[in-house]
Amino acid sequence: MAYNAYITEQRIEGADEGPLAGRTVAVKDNISTAGVRTTCGSAMLEEYVPPYDATVVERLKEAGATIPGKTNMDEFGMGTTTETSSFGPVENPAAEGYVPGGSSGGSAAVVAAGDADMALGSDTGGSVRCPAAFCGVVGIKPTYGLVSRYGLIAYANSLEQIGPIAPTVEAAAELLEVIAGPDDRDATTRDASEALGAGAETAGTGDGDGGYDFVSAADGDVDGMEVGVPTELLDGADDAVVEQFWAAIDDLEAAGASYHEVTLPSLEHAVEAYYVIATSEASSNLARFDGVRYGVSGGYDGDWNEAFARVREEGFGPEVKRRILLGTFALSAGYQDKYYRKAQDARAWVKQDFDEALEAADVLASPTMPVPPLERGESLEDPLQMYLADANTTPVNLANLPAISVPAGETGDGRPVGLQLVGPAFGEQAVIRAGSALA
Numbered sequence: 258m259a260y261n262a263y264i265t266e267q268r269i270e271g272a273d274e275g276p277l278a279g280r281t282v283a284v285k286d287n288i289s290t291a292g293v294r295t296t297c298g299s300a301m302l303e304e305y306v307p308p309y310d311a312t313v314v315e316r317l318k319e320a321g322a323t324i325p326g327k328t329n330m331d332e333f334g335m336g337t338t339t340e341t342s343s344f345g346p347v348e349n350p351a352a353e354g355y356v357p358g359g360s361s362g363g364s365a366a367v368v369a370a371g372d373a374d375m376a377l378g379s380d381t382g383g384s385v386r387c388p389a390a391f392c393g394v395v396g397i398k399p400t401y402g403l404v405s406r407y408g409l410i411a412y413a414n415s416l417e418q419i420g421p422i423a424p425t426v427e428a429a430a431e432l433l434e435v436i437a438g439p440d441d442r443d444a445t446t447r448d449a450s451e452a453l454g455a456g457a458e459t460a461g462t463g464d465g466d467g468g469y470d471f472v473s474a475a476d477g478d479v480d481g482m483e484v485g486v487p488t489e490l491l492d493g494a495d496d497a498v499v500e501q502f503w504a505a506i507d508d509l510e511a512a513g514a515s516y517h518e519v520t521l522p523s524l525e526h527a528v529e530a531y532y533v534i535a536t537s538e539a540s541s542n543l544a545r546f547d548g549v550r551y552g553v554s555g556g557y558d559g560d561w562n563e564a565f566a567r568v569r570e571e572g573f574g575p576e577v578k579r580r581i582l583l584g585t586f587a588l589s590a591g592y593q594d595k596y597y598r599k600a601q602d603a604r605a606w607v608k609q610d611f612d613e614a615l616e617a618a619d620v621l622a623s624p625t626m627p628v629p630p631l632e633r634g635e636s637l638e639d640p641l642q643m644y645l646a647d648a649n650t651t652p653v654n655l656a657n658l659p660a661i662s663v664p665a666g667e668t669g670d671g672r673p674v675g676l677q678l679v680g681p682a683f684g685e686q687a688v689i690r691a692g693s694a695l696a
């Protein structure tokens with residue numbers, strides 16, 4: 258298959274009528290589909306077939322969408338390049354020889370290649386926005402609690418949200434309208450208008466049947482909008498990326514927006530805090546893959562400890578093992594205060610910095626990724642380099658805020674650059690509006 262973007266190509270038909278009738282929506286392979294295998298890009302789950310649909314999949318079917326297949330991804334969502342999949346790397350349709358970004362690289366690639374109209378990804382620390390930026394398409398990471406995670410196989414549940422990837426802001430908003438809204442089966446979901454309180458401008462009530470109105474926010478009207486630019490997210494970014502970033506800010510200004518620079522000192526610690534929290538949660542979440550309950554079996558021969566070790570040795574790839582080790586260490590007695598607690602303090606500080614900055618701005622803008630798409634293979638040898646590439650996306654997950662990535666030109670050698678716009682909690686309309694002025 259083109260670009261190795263699908264792990265499983267199997268059509269799931271939706272209802273005959275609905276807002277997405279006649280449209281195809283590819284689904285990342287960590288989102289459960291009843292009767293269709295769901296691997297998380299891992300050998301551990303190569304044969305795993307879920308008995309139920311994720312809430313977002315139910316909503317897609319009700320909305321009339323056709324799911325053409327399940328998309329390739331970094332193993333369990335752990336990566337920034339879609340090279341850690343046990344099903345092989347995904348190619349970037351928009352920049353040959355370069356990675357498509359990750360971890361939802363398959364979802365962004367099928368949209369960029371025109372193989373699907375839209376796609377769902379999941380974003381724990383940038384996995385919707387990064388591949389959208391690298392493949393030259395649009396991706397939205399919703400406010401934590403806007404979209405149900407029921408049926409999303411967890412990597413780091415306090416950070417992640419399922420989000421849409423599409424060729425245009427309007428199409429991404431359309432898909433978000435279908436999947437958003439409270440779900441009895443995920444107690445962390447909230448109704449946006451309730452969360453914002455009476456009198457606030459909201460997108461309506463989310464009941465999963467189109468009650469939200471995100472599409473009408475894609476009107477490109479940024480006249481009078483105030484854009485904050487956190488300087489920390491420009492420091493250290495590649496020159497070619499910074500150049501495209503300012504060109505996009507010029508475009509917003511020309512359309513009537515104003516901008517000011519702002520400093521958010523906590524952001525310097527965000528990647529470190531993110532990797533401590535994400536790996537800690539992962540070490541706990543992935544304990545369920547023990548060869549008994551899910552996935553491949555370790556072959557019991559009289560010693561459960563050995564069977565357990567064997568199945569995890571065989572079933573998990575090197576990046577997943579590294580993260581389980583890191584997370585287990587960060588949570589271990591004696592180190593918990595030193596790492597996990599400190600990371601939680603940093604998370605609170607990041608949230609506070611964003612809240613303050615968003616009092617004086619409608620949205621905050623930065624490059625989505627500080628670097629253009631990397632060459633394939635470049636970061637596999639150097640995990641730290643890969644982690645640092647998440648500097649601009651991970652703070653948003655720590656703060657539970659909504660963000661969009663829209664195409665913002667390309668580097669001199671034709672690699673796509675993305676612009677990230679971050680809004681206040683349940684302020685999806687603001688980021689959609691600002692993004693629609695550009696793409």
Ligand code: GLN
Pocket residue numbers: 334335336337359360379380381382383384385412535647
């Ligand atoms: N690159 C980040 C990580 O590897 C984010 C991944 C994601 O959002 N799933 O953890």
